[in-house]
Amino acid sequence: MITIKQVSHHYTMGKKAKETIVPVLHGIDLHVGKGEIVSLIGKSGSGKSTLLHIIGGFIQPTSGEVAINGTTITGWNEGQLADFRLQHIGYIFQNFQLIPSMTAAQNIELPLILNGTPKQERKQKVEDILRQVELEAFPEHYPSELSGGQQQRVAIARALILDPPLILADEPTGSLDSDTEAELLSLIRKLNKQAGITFLIITHDQEVAAIADRQLEIKDGQMLKVKGVMPV
Amino acid sequence: MTFKDKWRFVQQNMKKNKVRVFMTILAAAMGSCFLIVLASVGFGLHDSLIKDELESRAVTKIDIYGTDDEEQLGFTNENIDELKQIENVDAVRQIQSLGETNFHLDGYTNEMPSAIAVDFENEKQAGIELGSGRLPEKENEIVVSSDFAEFLGKDDVDEKDKFTEDGTIKSEYLYKDEVLNKEIEIEASTFPEDGSEPRTATEKVQIVGIEAAPANEYIYTNSVKSTPELKRKLDEALHVTDSYTEQGDPLYDQVEVYASNAESVEGILNSLDEKGYLAYSNLEELKNINILFNVAKAGLIIVGTIAVLIASIGIYNTMTMAVTERAPDIGIMKAIGANPKTIKQIFLMESTFIGLAGALIGTAVAYLISFLVNAGVPVILEQIFEEEIPATLQLSSIPFLLAAISITICLVVTILSGSRPAKQATNVDVLRALRREI
């Protein structure tokens, strides 16, 4: 599902002529198979988010190559990446990233609208997914009228609505209590089992790491070791 | 993303900032209204001063005033036939002057109107318009101009007493009755060059028709049109032979050629030149005046466009603010997978809507203002100058072309001014937007 070859990345900071280079990733190799749940851990500032952004196509790696679902996306322009992301990747952000002026249902509907799905079908799909994430009582609530866990579930529903084969999540449980977290984890497992969706999850959390088939760790911008169960 | 969904986004965005959108539309409307009203004056004056003329027979008429054969004193029937053969010639009007004539009616006289003999078939083709009566059918029938009666003054009145200051006959000495269908006496005179006694001849004729008043109210015409047969009869009585060839065929004093349309005038002038006729058409002159007016209209439109450009600064501002405000939302949408093109289109649609709404409202208001100006300004001018303004004068006119030009200018300008903000929207960096850095 994800194949990364020799990806390195550095950020360039400051103005021209006085640039400073912040090296983050060094020659990362990584393979995530179809239907796997993989967790990614590492110290703060180790470059986890950077790697996920590269996989999601938000930033271009300084060098190396990224392929998703057999398609090399490195070097694509923004439009191509956007279209690809819409069809193939559901992205769950650490701080939800919901549009505040839209209701829960409208936020979830957004990918369907971008996709050009007919209105009737959209309504049906949103209802279904709201039930799945147990938010059927809150479709008309604005993000500010929802709890953190509810907002996170809206974000997950939005990531799932187009049935992407791959979901990237950046600390999805970071702001959830343990009960809600357990619910979320069982949802992830269910989706993985039933729909065969591949997950790559950044986490600090042992509970999350536990449901993963594999655990990867980044240290000093390098892939450190592989722990846990091997892919089925 | 379907067009309908994009439009829904635009509506939602505009709803969030109703006042700002309204003000921007207002500015665009004022700009386009100013443009139209300003240029409409050019169109209005052009229309009322020139256009009638251009579309009338005046432009298709070519006066033939001679041939390059200096021996020939008039135009013969052969000449007329030759002229009729020229391509695109609609009608040829040949005219014989009746010379000096006076018309007597019940003790009233019209002294020396311009009296001519014409072929009324040709007159019909050339577009003669009658106010009342009919065209002559017999030789002793004539038509007179609409002002003919204004020149019928009482006989035996002292010349000094007869006229007002501006040269017209005082109303108390005017013929009061209707002249149509009256029998009138025509008195033709000749003053031989050999010094012999002047001779006169009279003939009773019937006024069977009165020509329609000319469009221009200021022009007085005192004229009579008679049949060629009457002319011959008078000439025979006067023993005048100037107007005939040795074979006895008529010689015409004046010939007018009518082109089938304004475009063919030039070609006809060329063939006339080849055939040795001296001709004049006022088309060229009118064309020049026309060009002048068109340049003036273009100038007014350009000045008006400046107003639209100023309004476009408002649109630029509004759209830039909208993009800045919505940067976080744009970032989220792009993160989900919104194509930059889609985002650009949404913003372009919004600025286009503002421009279109402004242009349409401005156009509607401009029509209203134009109507009020046309109705009000003549009244005011009449008050100030105490003079009547002719009804044909139109101060402001908005042809469809002007409205279309203005709407196009307004749209182009707003789309241009909205395109940079729209571009900015597509350039929003996803990660920075998500971190709320912009």
Ligand SMILES: Nc1ncnc2c1ncn2[C@@H]1O[C@H](COP(=O)(O)OP(=O)(O)OP(=O)(O)O)[C@@H](O)[C@H]1O
């Ligand atoms: N836009 C940027 N410009 C410059 N440096 C950056 C930028 N984004 C991240 N960095 C730097 O890159 C390094 C890796 O950041 P990254 O966000 O990937 O860490 P992380 O592993 O996700 O940390 P955390 O667990 O705290 O989220 C950090 O040292 C950070 O300062």
Ligand SMILES: [Mg+2]
């Ligand atoms: Mg991070």
